[in-house]
Amino acid sequence: MAESLPLAVVLGRFVAGVQAEHLPEEARQAVSLRMLDTLAAAASGVQQGAERGLLGLLPGDGPIAVWGTAARRGLRDAVIINSAVSHSAYFEDGCRYTGGHPSSALIPAAFALACERGSSGAELVAAIVAGYEVFLRLGRAIYPSTVQRGFQSTAILAAPATAAAASVLLRLPAERAAHAIAIACSHGAGLKEALKNAGSQPLQVGRSSEGGLLSALYAAQGADGVPDVIERGFFKAYAGTASADIVTRGLGLQWGIGNTYLKMHGGCRGNHAPVDAAAGLMREHGLAPRDIASMDVRVDTVTLAAEVAEPANADQAKFSIAFSIAAKLLKGDAMPRRYTDAALADPEMRALMARIRVRADAALDEGYPDQRGAMIGARTVDGRELDYALDRALGEPEQPYAQADIERKFDLTAGALYGPSAGRIKDMAMSLPALPGLTPLNDLLQASHS
Secondary structure (H helix, E strand, O other): HHHHHHHHHHHHHHHHHOOHHOOHHHHHHHHHHHHHHHHHHHHHHHHHHOOOOHHHOOOOOOEEEOEEOEEEEOHHHHHHHHHHHHHHOOOOOOEOOOOOOOHHHHHHHHHHHHHOOOOHHHHHHHHHHHHHHHHHHHHHOOOOOHHHOOHHHHHHHHHHHHHHHHHHHOOOOOHHHHHHHHHHHOOOOHHHHHHHOOOHHHHHHHHHHHHHHHHHHHHHHOOOOOOOOHHHHHHHHHHOOOOOHHHHHHOOOOOOOHHOOOOOOOOOOOHHHHHHHHHHHHHHHHOOOOEEEEEEEEEEEHHHHHOOOOOOHHHHHOOHHHHHHHHHHHHHHOOHHHHHHHHOOEEEEEEEEHOEEEEEOHHHOOOOOOOEEEEEEEEOOOOOOOEEEEEEOOOOOOOOHHHHHHHHHHHHHHHHHHHHHHHHHHHHHHHHOOOOOHHHHHOOOEEOOO
């Protein structure tokens, strides 16, 4: 019977039934890890000043901390700013089957609403898990068609995913949750091409997340959506044809949150398999950057479409595979702190980038998106021809980062922002399901300086 119901109704019934105590332990822990990871991504954004323009554009005061700053804002403005900043360094989690980043799309909104409503950590966990399911299931149904049509998955999916998470926190019954998701399907908007300007693009994710929040609040007041808007509108707009079975199969029995990838490199995810492959080649053969005469990097055509071959500034460098490889090989890591105008202008970086060529290889399209790998061919100054290949970047579910890796990521990005409070924030994020309330964490996330 469920399969014959409109998808918004099916998802509404699912969302209304999500409770933290019924979730498997691995799902609860996956939320904690992604909460910490999102805070690390947001800290990287603050370190790059991503919050400054939005703080000026959205003035005021309120109860919700703007993460990593001395500012607070009201619910809606906090959602926009924290979501956009979390996305600004492209350092958050993602899913290769959706082309999107669920954490920045919905965790800031869920956290803000949970703080305002006095929810427990367990309630927030349930909300985030529900939001992830809607994001990942709708995302699988429309990807990669949505990107091929010019849309950005994260922004398109942020609205219904946030609406789902908000519905859990608002304790909406199934009918109202269905309307929340249906209304939200009209409020996600974002273009793939906009990604090439990282200074402004994150706003489309923040606004879409705010749209999902408003949709849930509107539905809670009694506003109705169109029940079959996903099949007759959302799918047609973003995919043309899509399978409802992808959305409903295993719903409530299988949990996708643990299957998103986590990052240790900055910049676009498409850069990461090339970075890992290049580092692997150098490590395997004991090479230093000066040993490389030329490097031929091959990627799939979707990855190449986002490539900025000759970046003019730090924002564009986030989409430069050559820059990312050079940062890793010369500086020891390719974290967001490396993506600066000064690094781009560094003669040593420029010289290595000039020896790196990036091109598409149709053979790599055959496994996409299950595999999003890279092949490296290098010629050394002493004439050796060397090869290295990876099917996927590190951090995917097949090769996940350990909790210690993400804690180190948080320490490196957020330690300087939060000072002595960083350890307490980390402990609270990793024990999120057990927190009786979120006010102490919200207070710690308001740094003493902006």
